[in-house]
Amino acid sequence: MKFGIFYELQLPRPWKEGDEQRLFNNALDQMELADGLGFDYAWEVEHHFLEEYSHCASPEVFLGAASQRTKNIRLGHGIIQLTTNHPARVAERVASLDLLSNGRVEFGMGEGGSLTELGPFNRTIEEKRAVWEDAVRAVMPMFKDGGFEYDGPYFQFPLRNVLPKPVQKPHPPLWVACSQLPTIEMAGERGIGALGFQFISGDAARAWVHAYYNAFTKRQQKLTEYQSNPNMALVSYFMCAETDEEARKRADGIPFFQFALKFYSADRLGKDRNRPPPGTIDLWAEYEDWKRKNPDAHSRALSGGLIGSPETIRNRLRKYSSSHVDQIILLNQAGKNTHEHICESLELFAKEVMPEFHDAEAEHQEWKQGVLAGDIELDEIDTTPYTSRFSKNSVQLKPNAAAGDD
Numbered sequence: 001m002k003f004g005i006f007y008e009l010q011l012p013r014p015w016k017e018g019d020e021q022r023l024f025n026n027a028l029d030q031m032e033l034a035d036g037l038g039f040d041y042a043w044e045v046e047h048h049f050l051e052e053y054s055h056c057a058s059p060e061v062f063l064g065a066a067s068q069r070t071k072n073i074r075l076g077h078g079i080i081q082l083t084t085n086h087p088a089r090v091a092e093r094v095a096s097l098d099l100l101s102n103g104r105v106e107f108g109m110g111e112g113g114s115l116t117e118l119g120p121f122n123r124t125i126e127e128k129r130a131v132w133e134d135a136v137r138a139v140m141p142m143f144k145d146g147g148f149e150y151d152g153p154y155f156q157f158p159l160r161n162v163l164p165k166p167v168q169k170p171h172p173p174l175w176v177a178c179s180q181l182p183t184i185e186m187a188g189e190r191g192i193g194a195l196g197f198q199f200i201s202g203d204a205a206r207a208w209v210h211a212y213y214n215a216f217t218k219r220q221q222k223l224t225e226y227q228s229n230p231n232m233a234l235v236s237y238f239m240c241a242e243t244d245e246e247a248r249k250r251a252d253g254i255p256f257f258q259f260a261l262k263f264y265s266a267d268r269l270g271k272d273r274n275r276p277p278p279g280t281i282d283l284w285a286e287y288e289d290w291k292r293k294n295p296d297a298h299s300r301a302l303s304g305g306l307i308g309s310p311e312t313i314r315n316r317l318r319k320y321s322s323s324h325v326d327q328i329i330l331l332n333q334a335g336k337n338t339h340e341h342i343c344e345s346l347e348l349f350a351k352e353v354m355p356e357f358h359d360a361e362a363e364h365q366e367w368k369q370g371v372l373a374g375d376i377e378l379d380e381i382d383t384t385p386y387t388s389r390f391s392k393n394s395v396q397l398k399p400n401a402a403a404g405d406d
Contacts, residue, residue: 001321001357001364004041004329005034005346006078006235009056012256012284012335020055026339028065033343035070037350038358041106042066043078043195043329048117050275052283053260060093067101075101078195078329079110079177082135083128084121087155088162090135091142095166103167108195109136110177114264114273125272130154137224143171173229181387184208184232188215191222193231195329201304202319204386205234209324210378213371230372231326237305238330239341240349244308248299250345253335255301258395259287267399284335290397300393306330310352321357324367 011023031042044063047054056062063075075097080090098105111128112118123131134154141148142162149159166172175193178184187194194212198204212232220228237258239251260283266273275281291298306313306328320328330349332342370376 001317001325001361002040002327003354003357004043004074004076004233004327005030005039005333006043006045006329006331007056007062007333008045008047008054008257008331009062010053010253010257010260010334011055012052012287013282014284023055024062026342027062027333028069029339030333030342030346031066031073032069034346034350035073037346038354039073039346039350041074041076041327041329042070043076043106043108045078046081046110048081048084048112049120049278050114050116051278051281053264060097063097063105064100067097067104070101070104073104074106075104076106076175077108078106079108079175081112081117082109082139083112083118083123083131085135087135087139087150088142088157088160091139091162092164094172095143095162095164098166098168098172099164103172105166105168105172106175106193107172108175108177109192113179114275116273116275119274127154133223136226140171140224140226170227173231174226175229175231175233181208181211181383184212185215188212189219189221191216191220191226191228191230193229194233196232196234198234200234200386200388201391202316202323204391205320205325206323207381207383207386208232208234210381211383214378214380217372217374230368232324233327233329234320234325235329235331236320237307237334238313238332238345238349239307239337240310240313240345240353241341242309242348244312247308247312247345248302250341251302251307251332251337253337254305254307254332255291255298255395256284256287256335257331258301259283259290259397262395262397265397268397287335290395297395301395304391304393310348313349314353314356317353317357321360321364324364326364326368 044059046059048057094107111132131154134152138150138155147159147161150157175195176187178194179197184194209232237254239247241247
């Protein structure tokens with residue numbers, strides 16, 4: 001099993017002069033550290049206008065800086081919003097980063113999840129999947145040598161040679177953001193790696209891995225011509241310290257991350273998930289108020305994921321490993337988790353936990369090749385019990401509740 005680190009670049013209020021600059025530079029320091037420690041991937045999201053939750057609107061700039069401070073770690077777009085970017089600009093940026101990083105780019109693609117993000121770019125929730133599919137068909141031929149033209153329902157492009165071209169041929173590995181089980185299965189059907197932005201148990205991971213690889217091997221139908229990428233990655237909350245108690249003390253940003261996801265979820269705001277006007281909600285203050293009123297729920301939110309001592313995390317990872325997840329992506333830049341604790345967490349994990357699972361990678365690849373070749377038949381597991389994006393211990397808020405009511 002391989003390991004990644006993941007960044008939303010969260011910045012809760014109150015904001016002080018220099019906070020964003022410090023946030024960006026600390027994250028680059030963490031990526032450089034992770035590279036030296038032997039982590040496999042570093043993933044950077046793209047979000048727009050999401051106050052406190054994510055201040056990362058230009059991942060290509062951030063990853064470009066990271067490319068000059070790292071040597072081996074794969075640099076992942078997790079993801080580029082194909083709904084809010086022109087395909088030619090996407091191809092240019094991905095290829096440029098691949099050149100700067102000497103061929104270390106992972107090309108994650110997604111749709112965007114709220115009208116707050118999509119609306120300013122004249123996209124709707126109803127059309128975002130169709131726009132994404134059209135963008136995939138448009139962007140992939142742009143990585144080839146020579147000219148290309150395209151006339152689709154959402155994108156039209158005259159005959160041009162899109163430059164530069166990436167180091168990796170025919171293109172960097174493809175991934176798609178998946179926050180629901182149907183999207184995991186869609187990724188398999190499209191032959192694209194699944195970036196699972198779910199926070200689920202090892203048992204659920206087994207069901208989702210089976211669903212993905214069965215779709216990949218039995219029902220694959222690509223959107224256009226591209227190289228398949230059979231990979232299943234899952235994001236997990238993370239903080240590693242000498243004891244479980246110390247890890248939970250250091251991980252208060254994790255429940256904030258969960259709170260923010262639920263606060264702006266579809267069951268509270270409707271399918272458009274449109275945020276309140278800028279500056280009208282102090283999300284960190286809302287979280288602190290919720291935490292005071294719900295101490296037991298706050299404790300439960302810290303009891304799951306990969307939060308704990310090396311021994312606790314090792315035991316939980318063994319379940320994921322037995323489920324044959326290809327990659328676990330560790331999330332601990334969240335809320336007000338400190339730079340020092342994040343770095344110490346990465347160092348302790350790399351020393352005490354990661355080697356066991358890196359050593360088992362050859363065995364996992366042997367299983368995977370057996371599945372892809374059809375020599376290993378995976379059960380069609382009933383995924384009904386595992387459709388939720390969140391574990392039962394995650395932060396739960398009342399549907400359609402007004403701010404401050406929970």
